[in-house]
Amino acid sequence: MLFKKLAQALIALVVAAAWLPIAAFSAEYHHIHIAAPSPIEAVRWYADRLDCVPLAAPSNSVNCQGVEVIFAAQPVLGGSQGTGVNHIGFSFPDLEAKMAELERAGVGGRGVRLQRFEDGSTLRDVPGLFKVGFIFDPWGTLIELVEDPDRLGFHHVHMSSADPESTLDWYEDLFGGERASLKGQIDGLRFGNYWLLVAEHSEGAPAPTARRTLDHVGFIVDDLDAFANAMRAQGVTFEQAPTVPANARSDARRAFLIAPDRVRLAVVESGWSGVVADVESNLETLEPLEAYNVPQTPWGEPDLQGMWTGDAAHGIPLERPVDTAEIAELSPEEAAARRERGTLASIWGYEREWRDTTLGYSKWDPLTQVAMIIDPPDGRLPPMAPGAQEILAAARAERGPPGSQAGPEDMSSWVRCITQGLPSMMTPGVYNNGLQIVQGPGFVAIQKEMIHETRVISTDARARAGSGIAQWLGEPRGWWEGDTLVVETTNFNGRVPYRGSGVNMKLTERFTRVGPEMLEYMFTIEDPTIWTQPWTAAFPFVKDDELYEIVEYACHEGNYAMPNILNGARAAEREAEQVAN
Amino acid sequence: MTHSFRGVTAGAVALMALTLITNASLAQGVAASEFPRAWDGHPDLNGVWQAIGTAHWDIQDHPASAGPTEFGAIGAVPPGAGVVVGNEIPYQPWALAQKASNAANRYTEDPEVKCYLPGVPRATYLPYPFQIIQGTDKIVIVYGFAEANRTIHMDKENPEPAPIDTWMGRSHGVWEGDTLVVDAAGFNGLSWFDRAGNFASDALRVTERYTPLGPNALLYEATIEDPDVFTDSWTMRMPLYRRLEDDARVLEFKCVEYAEELLYGHLRAQPVED
Numbered sequence: 054m055l056f057k058k059l060a061q062a063l064i065a066l067v068v069a070a071a072w073l074p075i076a077a078f079s080a081e082y083h084h085i086h087i088a089a090p091s092p093i094e095a096v097r098w099y100a101d102r103l104d105c106v107p108l109a110a111p112s113n114s115v116n117c118q119g120v121e122v123i124f125a126a127q128p129v130l131g132g133s134q135g136t137g138v139n140h141i142g143f144s145f146p147d148l149e150a151k152m153a154e155l156e157r158a159g160v161g162g163r164g165v166r167l168q169r170f171e172d173g174s175t176l177r178d179v180p181g182l183f184k185v186g187f188i189f190d191p192w193g194t195l196i197e198l199v200e201d202p203d204r205l206g207f208h209h210v211h212m213s214s215a216d217p218e219s220t221l222d223w224y225e226d227l228f229g230g231e232r233a234s235l236k237g238q239i240d241g242l243r244f245g246n247y248w249l250l251v252a253e254h255s256e257g258a259p260a261p262t263a264r265r266t267l268d269h270v271g272f273i274v275d276d277l278d279a280f281a282n283a284m285r286a287q288g289v290t291f292e293q294a295p296t297v298p299a300n301a302r303s304d305a306r307r308a309f310l311i312a313p314d315r316v317r318l319a320v321v322e323s324g325w326s327g328v329v330a331d332v333e334s335n336l337e338t339l340e341p342l343e344a345y346n347v348p349q350t351p352w353g354e355p356d357l358q359g360m361w362t363g364d365a366a367h368g369i370p371l372e373r374p375v376d377t378a379e380i381a382e383l384s385p386e387e388a389a390a391r392r393e394r395g396t397l398a399s400i401w402g403y404e405r406e407w408r409d410t411t412l413g414y415s416k417w418d419p420l421t422q423v424a425m426i427i428d429p430p431d432g433r434l435p436p437m438a439p440g441a442q443e444i445l446a447a448a449r450a451e452r453g454p455p456g457s458q459a460g461p462e463d464m465s466s467w468v469r470c471i472t473q474g475l476p477s478m479m480t481p482g483v484y485n486n487g488l489q490i491v492q493g494p495g496f497v498a499i500q501k502e503m504i505h506e507t508r509v510i511s512t513d514a515r516a517r518a519g520s521g522i523a524q525w526l527g528e529p530r531g532w533w534e535g536d537t538l539v540v541e542t543t544n545f546n547g548r549v550p551y552r553g554s555g556v557n558m559k560l561t562e563r564f565t566r567v568g569p570e571m572l573e574y575m576f577t578i579e580d581p582t583i584w585t586q587p588w589t590a591a592f593p594f595v596k597d598d599e600l601y602e603i604v605e606y607a608c609h610e611g612n613y614a615m616p617n618i619l620n621g622a623r624a625a626e627r628e629a630e631q632v633a634n
Numbered sequence: 635m636t637h638s639f640r641g642v643t644a645g646a647v648a649l650m651a652l653t654l655i656t657n658a659s660l661a662q663g664v665a666a667s668e669f670p671r672a673w674d675g676h677p678d679l680n681g682v683w684q685a686i687g688t689a690h691w692d693i694q695d696h697p698a699s700a701g702p703t704e705f706g707a708i709g710a711v712p713p714g715a716g717v718v719v720g721n722e723i724p725y726q727p728w729a730l731a732q733k734a735s736n737a738a739n740r741y742t743e744d745p746e747v748k749c750y751l752p753g754v755p756r757a758t759y760l761p762y763p764f765q766i767i768q769g770t771d772k773i774v775i776v777y778g779f780a781e782a783n784r785t786i787h788m789d790k791e792n793p794e795p796a797p798i799d800t801w802m803g804r805s806h807g808v809w810e811g812d813t814l815v816v817d818a819a820g821f822n823g824l825s826w827f828d829r830a831g832n833f834a835s836d837a838l839r840v841t842e843r844y845t846p847l848g849p850n851a852l853l854y855e856a857t858i859e860d861p862d863v864f865t866d867s868w869t870m871r872m873p874l875y876r877r878l879e880d881d882a883r884v885l886e887f888k889c890v891e892y893a894e895e896l897l898y899g900h901l902r903a904q905p906v907e908d
Binding site: 350351352356358459460461462469470471472489491492493494495496497498500505506507509511515516517518522524525526602603604605607609610615616619620622623626 | 673798802884
């Protein structure tokens, strides 16, 4: 052990001597970047719960006793645990009082979730150290609260590494952290008044922080060019070279790099004062702001059960229309007109009265959300990958023009009553938007009325089906992240592609109850063969246990369209033949 | 024949004793105490289950018989003991003739051939696994065949009439001791019971009983009432077995495309060549 440490120290010394005559760019913490669907709400939460001070500008950040916490409306693909930044720490003079205060705020929703120790208590006095407790912010960031009178307010960043010692070395050598021991108990680094601590990652390698709730940690350096050169000499990859972003508030530059343990770091230079962020999240208007406690099933899982419908979301386009650029949301009148247009375009032949009464359209006001896509932030699908156009063209060519269907295979799998596929079966249509959720311990059944498909999702770790069993709806694997059901689906048979994405699609869905009658649904699609980057869309389901009941949609059994379309195509052929003769 | 099952009891030693036990003792739920319990103390039916036998071919006693010759032995009908208690089905005379006609045309007329929803109780003993998800107010059963599924409403005081007749009907459940009793009605009368052409009308009412037999088995009973087709009620009875594989699951069997040639082949521009 001693030899190993000595060897490491020697290597570090040699490396430092070779590449960094003066180690230490004395970097300081600058900010913690947290992804939250609603930055406004996040500012409020950090101000109310952790005594941070909202900054007038930018309005999407708070100052936590010298370190900024910046919130951005970007999709959250999971909490901080499991990544290279396990949690951040705040120190309070009277932790017992603080924990009691937070406990009174209630759990779930926009309240405070407390992590209890095995004996049920919320804080523990660690001998020789101080009192500690753990909470989560509503977006899944783990926060350690400590009672360290030597440093109050923002206290530390706690990293998680497969090799803590080398991670400490890296930040010491390259960022100029000062080796120190916290209360003589924990080895770490000091950056000014704040700590950087590293714990050993328990299982395998930590997950990337990027796109999780704690997306990255920001440092500030005096000379960004010299720093970048030194980093490159170390073989560090920059996600983004030092640049003045288009929406920057100053001429100062920022760079992104990936540190050990797949931790994303931002490094800014002096004078940096943030970017102009789009603080108006699409979801802001949809969520009740008061604290909401997600109910639990009797066996202790978040309870999503009930009858939900996507009716209120019908008409929201996937992509932001060009004429709505810079519009945060539609007016109720515009939303009503939009739904009317959408409905008429789909079922123009149906009687309006039948639609409004039988379909129950008048029950829910249409939502004013402008578009479903929330990432990229412009609400548009990302650029297509090279070769994607060819894949789409080939798919189009396979299907002949309307009226010439030679057989059932020339029609979509929906017309054939096989499936709408994913995510199409989840997005709202003109009718039959009922979505019933029933849960058993470790299982969630999601029943969609159109066309009577049920997805059964296991939330326990279990063996994957072999890749030889590709399915129309792929193979789902679920888990709970806080109150959110996360479902990751792969192994699609590719026969019902979504905008060209088939066998290579990875679909990650997130179901979160944000109020008694609202289920936020967010889905992310990754398919590098079709799009150059993953994209995320969101819309809510609304609960309707009283009035809505799923009725059997026996699609194939009553598929008169199929023989009629084929009969029509044959009749057209006969007619053409007669004309020719 | 009499209807008995071979139950297996494992001793503390490796020796296993095969014991013939009676229907009565089965119905009472042998070793029901070993059955997993749900949060509310009722049996926990969550899991993947499957009937084993030949009831999907014929719910009555049947010897082996030939199938379509082009499929050789694969297409032949295996022999099997029936699942109908007493073996006889009390058809009205016209209905018995209809059953015979159904049987004669089964390779084109059976709803299963067309990938139609199988109805109740047929969905239970088709040769596919099914999964029970036992929620707090509803129980959902997802069947392997044709994406069939049904909701058993556990939260209604009295069975409500079905809003419309359907293939899978409308189901209400109650617990009678350790037995889940499901009242299913509101059927459209288009389903068959098996590939032998046994059938009912839209007056069908099925009372199903799911009773624990041991940690990994249920006794399934379905009492059939249909005054338009039968002269009396009658009952099917069979065990259901838990699928014990670690990764037991109901895989997709979206069978529509396998029935399209049968249903729409005559409407193709060009016939499909063999």
